[in-house]
Amino acid sequence: MAGPRAGSDEDVEDDILQHKKKVNTTLLVHFFGPKGDHELSYDEFKQFMENLQEEVLEIEFQEFAKGYHKISEVEFAKILLRYTYLRPDQYDLYIDRLVERMEETSLRGVTFEEFRDFCSFLNQLEDFAIAMRMYTMADQPISQEEFHRAVRICTGKALSDHVVDTVFCIFDEDGDGQLSYKEFIGFMKERRQRGFKTTPRTTGWQAFKYCVKQEMRTST
Ligand SMILES: [Ca+2]
Structure with a gap:
């Protein structure tokens, strides 16, 4: 044979x-x-x-x-909100609120270094949540000054005043000048976890295809 x-x-x-x-x-x-x-x-x-x-x-x-050295504050917000699952009307609310609030402060743009440092801080959000809890002893909202301090504790680096001011303009939903756990950490953690929560239990090629699809969906 x-x-x-x-x-x-x-x-x-x-x-x-x-x-x-x-x-x-x-x-x-x-x-x-x-x-x-x-x-x-x-x-x-x-x-x-x-x-x-x-x-x-x-x-x-x-x-x-x-090709320029800076992005606008609104573009910075768009990058941060990109991986969230906000409905279009909620997304518009965040952007409109920022534009309105930014009229009262200086529009000076966000440099790459500021953007990079903020993203590296976002990677350590868990540590920040612990630092914030230790600092306030409860999940109390924090001021810009406290936010700066908690970032320094968990990353060893300082964020610029302008970036923190912009972050407060984007995320301070009730406008009390402070960021609560829900307004910022809860929201940003949800953003990072959603992909994992909805990932089907597959591995290898199926999982890879799923990831690519998710990426394409969120980047459009
Ligand atoms: Ca608030």
């Missing part, structure tokens, strides 16, 4: 697997050298990830800045 035909699905699959084994991606060469004998240290990998994250943020920033 004859063996599997040449060019059968099985053969093709084997060829692909063999081919995959031989290919060194640019990333692998970058990490482990052309011979694959370079050891990748934690610091090198951390540096790589930080550079990558900064580049991704720069792409997002440049989408609005279009």
Whole structure:
């Protein structure tokens, strides 16, 4: 009896697997050298990830800045609200409120450095929630000054006065000059968790396709 035909699905699959084994991606060469004998240290990998994250943020920033050094406060808000699941009318409320409030303060735009520092702070929102709770001893709303202090405690970095002022203009729903847990942390945490909450329990290719679909949906 004859063996599997040449060019059968099985053969093709084997060829692909063999081919995959031989290919060194640019990333692998970058990490482990052309011979694959370079050891990748934690610091090198951390540096790589930080550079990558900064580049991704720069792409997002440049989408609005279009070659300029700054984006407007409204564009900053649009980036922050991009991954939320606000209804269109709620979204408009946030933007309108910001425009109205910004008329009373200075419109000086948001630089890339300010945007980057704010995004890196958002990555540490859990720590911020703890710092805020320790600082107020309860989930009390906080002032701009307290917000600054809590950010410094959890990130070791300071945010600019203008960025914090803009954040308050965007998120202070009841206009009392303070940010409550619900107005800011609750809202931003929801934004980051929604994707996970609704992700079906699939892995591999299905999960990847789902992620791409979600990204396409939220970026339009
Ligand atoms: Ca408030």
